[in-house]
Amino acid sequence: MHLFNEKGELLPEEIDTINRLTNIPIDSLNLDAISVVTNIYRVAQGLRNKMEQEILAQYGLSWTAFSMLYDLWIWESVETKKLAESAGVSKATISNITKTLEKKELCFRKTDIRDRRITYLSLTNKGKQVMEDLYPQFHTGEVQIVSALSANEQKNLSRALRKVIMDNNF
Structure with missing residues (x-):
């Protein structure tokens, strides 16, 4: 039970x-x-x-900062509103983290030329390089975390969690 x-x-x-x-x-x-x-x-x-x-401390990154960089790495340019939704944080949090990431020269902002209220973020070349160096280490951590589960258990758990995500629009 x-x-x-x-x-x-x-x-x-x-x-x-x-x-x-x-x-x-x-x-x-x-x-x-x-x-x-x-x-x-x-x-x-x-x-x-x-x-x-x-892993992330080596790069001076929080979970949310990594999440933002990951999304930018995958999708190249993302609206700040969508980054906030993806990370489950406010636009203000995204704005604060963006300032830190810009100081580290990992990303940059660009304003939508059609609607200046919309801001997009993109990775710099340095940001891309950090993600290419960081992600293999991150993935090793992912593998270690689920290593006690068989491949079949991992697939079943992933399916079950995906169902929870879809049923709740997370």
């Missing part, structure tokens, strides 16, 4: 959550949903912290 560790046991955090919530009079408490969402959150936070500390 619940997610278990490799020994088939509930994780300590899940036990604490269940103990706390079973005392609350909620008619339809779905412990599986709580467990899934809590574990997704813990994995996301752990992934972010691990990658920032072990």
Whole structure:
């Protein structure tokens, strides 16, 4: 009924959550949903912290700054509003991070000639080089994080998460 560790046991955090919530009079408490969402959150936070500390810190980048550079690397030029949506942050946050990335000469802004209210960001050559150097290390980290899962488990988890993303328009 619940997610278990490799020994088939509930994780300590899940036990604490269940103990706390079973005392609350909620008619339809779905412990599986709580467990899934809590574990997704813990994995996301752990992934972010691990990658920032072990890989991104070498380049002086936060998770959000890396996310922006990654999007620019993939799509070459992206509107700041779309970057904010993609990173799940405000346009003000994107603006602040952009200032830092511009000082490092990793990206530059350009204004839409048809609508001066719209700003696009693009990587500089230095930014492209940083991503080409950084991404192989980042990918190694990705592989390490899921290394306890078989290839089939990785595909199934990816499918399940993709379904959650699509059903919730994340």
